[in-house]
Amino acid sequence: MEPSYEKDREYIVAKRRFLNMAVLLGVAAALVSAFVQFRAAEYVVAAQSLCFPLLGPLVLLYLRRSDAAYSRGLTLLALLTLLGQSLTTLFGLTNVVNLCWYAVYPLAYFFLLGPTRGLKWSFAALSLTIAFYGALPWVEGYRPIDPMAFSMAMLAYCVAVALAWFHVHMVGTYQRRLYERVNYDHLTGALSRVGGIDLLQRYVNLSNRDPQRPLAVVSFDLDDFKRVNDTYGHDSGDRVLRGVAKGIAAVIRRSDCLVRWGGEEFLVLLPGAALEDARGIADKLRGVVRTATRDMLPMPITASVGVAAYRRGESIAELLKRVDDLMYAAKRSGKDAVAFRHDIDVPPAEAEVSADSI
Known part of the structure; x- marks a missing residue:
């Protein structure tokens, strides 16, 4: 039996409650951002900001249907996060303020997908972000932010990945030790x-x-x-x-x-x-x-x-x-x-x- 808090019913209930709050806060933040961008006549950027308010609540409702839907719903939320990261890179890097989100994206992947998939998704998203930014100077009339500022944002992204991985790894190590002490008999090796x-x-x-x-x-x-x-x-x-x-x-x-x-x-x-x-x-x-x-x-x-x-x-x-x-x-x-x-x-x-x- 493989120990995993991801399968614990109490953890799943707590995670769903947190997701309800996080999605609502995300919707509110995206709506405020879209309003500001519309006022500044940045219509393309404002349109991409509306993706999460439109799709996030629908995914949240879907993952409440069943255990299978819960697992698929987490993947859909991760895809929505990846879409937001990609659109921010393509259309939002004219404003240095948008760089603050890059330290948040890997934390979302780890939270939604767990350590193994979260690590893979984080580096896949990082590769896409760097590729998109590298292509931006070739787009006529597009002036992305300074490369130094972008490099610092990517460094912050990597630090967030490293910290998330270290935290999950250490929690998993101690959880495994506790699981073995509770669930296995130390003398015979049989289940307790x-x-x-x-x-x-x-x-x-x-x-x-x-x-x-x-x-x-x-x-x-x-x-x-x-x-x-x-x-x-x-x-x-x-x-x-x-x-x-x-x-x-x-x-x-x-x-x-x-x-x-x-x-x-x-x-x-x-x-x-x-x-x-x-x-x-x-x-x-x-x-x-x-x-x-x-x-x-x-x-x-x-x-x-x-x-x-x-x-x-x-x-x-x-x-x-x-x-x-x-x-x-x-x-x-x-x-x-x-x-x-x-x-x-x-x-x-x-x-x-x-x-x-x-």
Whole structure:
């Protein structure tokens, strides 16, 4: 899972609010600029100033329609910004005041498009600006601003790009570290409980939207693990947990996910797996626990496993309660077993239990 505040729902809501304010301020500024330019008889420049007031609010309304429209709307706003930058270069460089906008354009690209696309767009727009300015002296009767003033504006543009990139890079670095600390277990490398719940919610949402997309959850707990810590020490217990996590991660599918739920209890999320498929995977995982820890301690390490398929419409808490009950049913049956059921209304005490050796 790739960490990105750009996909965070709270960030998107805040960004939309800021865009509402920014577009309204941009429209007001453009209208004032157009009025001044009309008064000065600069009709061509005034006409290009009216592009944003005419198109900006329409794009703002469009990006509110859906998540897909939101993404496309940001690109449209970036195109509108690029159009404004190009028109300013072509028609507005007779006035040195217009140079102040060049330090703002790259910030808009970074804000609208994110760091990678924002950097590409900033340099593409810079190249167009320099090319347009270089062609202006060849236009009959056109007298652009002094090259020194233009060069200073381009320097300010590059500084704005560098500062924006540095800020986004540093924020991304610390965000990634925080994301890993919150969402991953430092001992085993598996997802943490917090990260597991977030991912499970995502899988549940996908399953609810698509009836043909099943979801199963496997819960397993290492049997008598307290005795491992008490007899051989916590270092040995940690080594066992790392070995189990490494062994499980090596055999599950790329789409599956291992979660350290707490202590010696783990979950395996199985998107796209029906109950019978999940049962087979659970039997395999029970064997992996034995083989991955075989040479670590004199005593064998086993696991009690519960398997449940998601029932469309139930809450995550209900699903986790069912699979947890099944895991304890496996323990009550004598441990080193897999408990599952085909009928969700069967009490956990009556769940089917498989303890065949692997």
